[in-house]
Amino acid sequence: MSDSSGAWGELARPGVRTQVGRLRRFRTAYLLVLPACCFLAFTYAYPVTQLIVFSLHQRGRGEWVGLANYRLLLLDPLFRVSLLHNVLLLGVVPILVCLSVIVAALLHEQFRGWKVYRIVVFLPIMLPVVVAGIAFGFIYEVHGPLNITLQALGLGRFAQNWLGDARFALSAVAGVVVWRQLGFGIVLILARIVQIPLELYDSAGIDGAGWWQTLRLVTVPQLSTIIAFYVGVIVIELFSWVFNYVYVLTKGGPGFSTYVSELFIYDRAFGYDQMGIASAFSVMVLVGVVTSMFFYFTWLRGRDVF
């Protein structure tokens, strides 16, 4: 880019320190980023402003009601219940992390047949959530394959009405999430494990460490950053991306035992014509999620994950 030709002429020659001149140097960069930002503004910025507007009016479009929707929301018992369920679902985090680490470590050792296992472990993620959800819907039935298998293994007393019993429905949904999401964790951790210097393992071996000890004291500390990243990813998912699982498996039932925030918002907005409350909740969730993630990424950047 030749600076002293073109529309800016003399103003843009080196040495002229205008605000405009300085930004002009970055013109190309801004242009490159602009189209993407336009789309993003439409998909995120515009809705956020609208949401705030909606949340301050009755039913989203009626008269101004100030913070009444927020108050109604906080008083609604289902509000707390939905959030509670999202939080309960966080219980899958330790399960996913531990299983991923163990399986990745096993795969890393490349025992016989590991390539096959690697593909098999991937398969659940390939399925669309909808498909997995419908399939599991049948598997979980009272006379479905899961209970049949349990009975065949002599564990018949554990057979339940998995999706129909309020006590187990949430765990059943969590089970599907774990089944499907495990592969991602395994890939992520495996990619990091292969970077661990072999000398560490050699010295552990010389010191006489067993398999489990090596795992705990050598591998896991090396994985701490990637595990932190993975946990962040899972948490995002459990708050923002479980709608599909719940909608297909239980639609929030039985009796609201699997009701989660996303469903709450969806029902209020498209079912009960309570856009105001739905928007209020959305605003709260958005603020919570985006600020958490913003700081999370700032923290991650400091720890040099990428």
Added chain:
Amino acid sequence: MLVLCAVALLPIYFMVISAFKTDVGYAQSPLGLPHPITLENFLRVFRQSSILRGGANSVVLTISSVGIALLVSTPAAYAFARMPFPGADLLFRLIAALMAVPVISVLIPLFVFMVNVHLINTYPAAILVYVGFLIPYKIFFLTAFFRQLPSPIIEAAILDGCNTPTLLRRVVVPLAKPALIAMAVISIIWVWNELLIALVFLQTDASRTLMVGLTVFQDEFRIDVPVTMAGLVLAVVPIVLVYMAGIRYFVSGFLGGAVHGE
């Protein structure tokens, strides 16, 4: 390990074998191999549901949204990666944070907007929304990838007087092909599998996507397991094909993919 594989495979196994069973066969042995093997279920799916139309809708949506998103995100990612400008860092972290936004939250105003401009139940509505959701993802991972591109080649091109559009087209894109393809595959699979946006913006029978069609299908054929399974298997086939096609580029790209519960 074996247990894990069994657990991973069983639901899929169940799904596939059930698709080939007759109703009687399923009732008699839900877990066993199909005894009279039949293709009747697949035929019923074709005849009694709008699976082909749903599939066509999904294809159109998928290709357009992923194409546009890639077109828009690649230059932006390049700028973030190699052209530090004021506000880049902040903007990038903000965009990355957008990946965490629950779809349902922003859907409401977008839905109202689309209804008001009479774009509801049309392709452009869904495409606009999908592109918006695909972008943070793509920018996030493409930026990381572009940062790792070998500088000498790019610097040489710039020194040779290459201007930015040509630079992007002739140098950067060919270098980045594996990552771009991986991102495309992941995004295609995401859009194809996506339920909520399609559910909200494409509600008519004619415009419905395959995934939404499946949920409708599920309600209609509640009791008939083999037919439902046949529908599921058919819905998955395109995905498997796409995976196979892109598997080469996968492992590094995959680390970014399949994050969302879709």
